[in-house]
Amino acid sequence: MRSRLVLAAAVLLGCVATPVAAADVSGPCALPNTGANLSEGPTNWANFVRPVGRVSAVTIFVDFPDTPATEPTATDYANLVPGGPQWFATSSYGRLTLDVTPVHRWFRMPQPSTAYGFQRGLSFATHRTYIADAVRAADAAVDFRGYQLLYVVPNRAAAAISFSPTLLAPAGRGVAADGREFRQVVTFGQDMWRWGFKVLNHESGHTFSLPDLYAYAGGHPFVGGWDLMGLISGPAPDNLAWHKWKLGWLDTAQLGCVNAPGTTQHTLTPLSAPGGVKAVVVRTGTTTALVAEVRTRAGLDAAACDTGVLIYRVDSAVNSGSGPVRVVDAHPATAACGDPLGDATFDLGAGEVSSYAEAGVRFDLLARGYTLRVTRT
Numbered sequence: 001m002r003s004r005l006v007l008a009a010a011v012l013l014g015c016v017a018t019p020v021a022a023a024d025v026s027g028p029c030a031l032p033n034t035g036a037n038l039s040e041g042p043t044n045w046a047n048f049v050r051p052v053g054r055v056s057a058v059t060i061f062v063d064f065p066d067t068p069a070t071e072p073t074a075t076d077y078a079n080l081v082p083g084g085p086q087w088f089a090t091s092s093y094g095r096l097t098l099d100v101t102p103v104h105r106w107f108r109m110p111q112p113s114t115a116y117g118f119q120r121g122l123s124f125a126t127h128r129t130y131i132a133d134a135v136r137a138a139d140a141a142v143d144f145r146g147y148q149l150l151y152v153v154p155n156r157a158a159a160a161i162s163f164s165p166t167l168l169a170p171a172g173r174g175v176a177a178d179g180r181e182f183r184q185v186v187t188f189g190q191d192m193w194r195w196g197f198k199v200l201n202h203e204s205g206h207t208f209s210l211p212d213l214y215a216y217a218g219g220h221p222f223v224g225g226w227d228l229m230g231l232i233s234g235p236a237p238d239n240l241a242w243h244k245w246k247l248g249w250l251d252t253a254q255l256g257c258v259n260a261p262g263t264t265q266h267t268l269t270p271l272s273a274p275g276g277v278k279a280v281v282v283r284t285g286t287t288t289a290l291v292a293e294v295r296t297r298a299g300l301d302a303a304a305c306d307t308g309v310l311i312y313r314v315d316s317a318v319n320s321g322s323g324p325v326r327v328v329d330a331h332p333a334t335a336a337c338g339d340p341l342g343d344a345t346f347d348l349g350a351g352e353v354s355s356y357a358e359a360g361v362r363f364d365l366l367a368r369g370y371t372l373r374v375t376r377t
């Protein structure tokens with residue numbers, strides 16, 4: 001289950017255009033875009049789909065000479081739409097409307113399902129060929145103009161199309177269709193039936209420039225289930241405040257910023273609730289920051305294992321899959337919901353931990369609701 005995502009990530013590593021710093025996410029607490037693979041610094045929107053306002057996606061369904069489809073497209077795909085777009089509408093506080101147009105018929109691919117390399121370790125070139133074949137098969141029936149994102153869904157019998165990688169192509173190396181070039185394409189695989197619609201949100205997150213927060217070396221040691229770029233099926237999968245800011249779903253004014261010595265106090269509103277200050281960011285180095293946000297059992301986090309203040313380190317020089325975000329565990333000796341980080345949050349009350357200090361920065365939780373004091377020496 002995990003290895004399929006790691007393979008997906010390997011494709012990403014090979015095909016992401018070198019990011020260039022942009023001024024979209026600015027201010028004294030922005031971290032530089034270091035050129036790391038899917039850096040946590042500001043996104044260069046020339047290379048990604050900007051997820052603000054209306055984003056139009058088209059879904060094409062493909063089957064194969066060795067595994068012809070017998071089922072209708074609508075039945076199997078029904079659980080991806082509208083779940084995925086609704087999830088984004090909630091996570092973005094209404095700032096992203098993902099408009100998905102499914103073209104409900106099967107387009108026959110020219111090669112057998114086993115010919116595309118999904119089982120041998122997909123390369124950028126073979127993944128691109130798969131997408132180009134799908135576009136060519138659908139071209140007579142689909143007008144690709146006006147769509148920013150392309151989703152390709154295989155039929156269920158095509159077991160060889162096992163996982164769901166995202167193609168991120170440099171300019172000129174994407175797939176041309178009707179006079180436009182698709183440089184961000186999600187190709188779903190059979191793992192979509194296990195993950196459910198949130199695989200659309202995870203993979204589309206890459207087309208928006210978000211890195212993988214699980215470990216390419218295996219497991220989920222960095223953020224556990226606190227962001228679906230870490231664990232799609234995690235109990236609290238809402239995007240971290242840092243990611244929402246990076247994507248333009250939070251304004252810079254919704255982040256408290258500490259980049260000088262002294263003591264400041266911050267009242268944070270839960271990540272799941274629209275409005276208010278969502279996080280405090282404390283710069284700790286050239287490419288690093290500590291971030292604190294409030295996670296509650298509400299909205300997309302309704303099944304959260306624990307609640308309170310989640311503190312994490314961000315490093316914009318760390319590559320996707322190598323831990324660009326690492327959650328601080330308030331209870332390192334215990335696990336919850338089967339995850340060492342399930343009880344990572346800081347809180348007030350019996351058995352809770354309400355203070356944390358690291359690298360000359362101290363967080364003290366003063367009141368639920370949530371008031372946080374930050375002391376920087």
Ligand SMILES: [Zn+2]
Nearest residue numbers: 008202206212
């Ligand atoms: Zn991923």
